[in-house]
Amino acid sequence: MLLLLIVVIWGILVATGEGNLPSLLGARATENPLAQTDSEDLNGHNPASEPISEASFSLPPVNSANASLPLLLVWEGADEAYLGQSPILVEVNLMGGQALGTLTLEVLIPVECFQVQDMNGEQDGIQVQPGELAGAVVKQNEVNAEGLLRYQVSGLGESDVPARNVLTLSLIPVATGVAEVNLQAATATAPAGDALDIEILQPIKLIEIHEATTVATPVSTAAPTEVAETGDGELAGVYYRIQQGENLFRLALRFGCTAEEIAAANGITEMYSVPAGKVLRIPVPPPQGQAAYVVSAGETLYEIAHAFDLAVETLAAENDIPAPYHIQKGQWLVLQPRP
Template sequence: MLRLEPSTVSLTVGETALVEVWLDNAEQLDSIELHIGFEPGYVQIEDADPDAEGVQISAGVMPVPAQVLQNEVNNDAGLIVYHVTKAPESLGSRSGTVASFTVRALADGGSPLRFNVVNLLDAEGQPLSVPAQIDGLVIISAGNGTPEPAGGATPTPVPPAAATPAADTPVPVTPSTATGIYYTVQRGENLYRIALRYGTTVDAIVAANDLPDRSAVQAGQTLLIPVSPSTGSVTYVVQPGDTVYSIARRFSTTVETLAALNGIDSSYAIKVGQTLIIVP
């Protein structure tokens, strides 16, 4: 198994934490290549070797590296690339740390730490079975501290603002032809948390809704989440206080149409959390 330890890190803006990459129960490992992705607007990776060119992470013991083929961090693209081969004289340990790195929190929200590429080879250059992988997550809360990244540069990400109450009267929404789920922003939410909930990205939500920036979200606002719904091309998740009438008005449709699409009887009863088809 390939995992990040700890798998979940909670930080305040400006704080740092050490994350280790662990590989368990590996046999005949001679070479390993990892690509780990992260959200550059929310975290950055600190340089483990300031004397070397570029940003690097720390080597581990699984395997003990004889040759570092690639050790690079691109904080602009949100990518770690680590590729090493085993020292010939090193013992063939089955478990241990592959590498470690320090994450710094930049903005309120968070970032997944995802294994995008995993390649393991034996001494003959033959691929080994790719182990199960457990990705990581960095959860960030707002703080009074100002990030101080290595090298003296001060990042300027736009933090996703916590949702603030909107007017009681919802703004009518014209259903898009795009596939997705309509979701009403709740108090205290931001785009990162919504994207994480639905398994998409902040940038995808921004693009789907033509938002001016990542902070343009407020409680009561309806967003199109660009994910494939289980049924229908456009759906909506019922929120507290919703009625069939208010949803029909919000999406510029009729009560009769919603009832027919979703098998709602004449009582027009719906439940919070229920998914309704808006456009079939």
């Protein structure tokens, strides 16, 4: 929800020629609210201060024009964590679709509050989860003993989506309190090597860590989510829970099919009004098994098992996931093996 609000504000600023969001907010905070501006009429009304209806603006068009938008880094993800439960996921997202030569970040993670989950057991050290960036090659990805992440990618292709995931932190809480995860530095270059301006919106991500709840494992009592099946009642294809700000057309681009095919597979007649949180069947073959699920940020294995009316132990065993069943965004889970 926060990311959607940021995209809306950012689109308005770009449309009015004011792309430097942090400096703009700071400038407006110091203005005298009693002073009449040039835009006020004789009755003291300022049209710029009138509430904006949904019909009066729109997001930046999702096309190659996004390549000219300013670069902005934003946090997205959990604001709370609990001791003894699954790791939380926190993302750094990049707004601005132009191609980049390099993108370099430094993130300071408080080791007294969090243990960083290693996302690549085949390499020495601790690595975070790289984002889904077209054409990008990860050049540096390591968290040192002090919790400093140095992360660099090169060769980012041009993108036609307003926000791109750069990296995801999987954080295991180890102490209660308010933790500060600090995106303390960022630089970017064009493919030709020229330095580019890049802004960091709210460098510090605050996360409140609580004592463990009395419930040992999260168990949902709601009815299983209605999941689209094939005509013979079996699971087949790829399943995905649509997120806030996504639509069938973006999912079609991601999974290599058409929006019409997704709509038909799920009995959807209103293609422009699919609610966030709905589990969709994407009619494409999964990389493993007859049916597979793509994990989204914040989901747990318990929730996914419940959605498909499966025992969590069965789902964990099928995917070689040991207790306490930690999973991460972008992970593929086999729901039903091939016959």
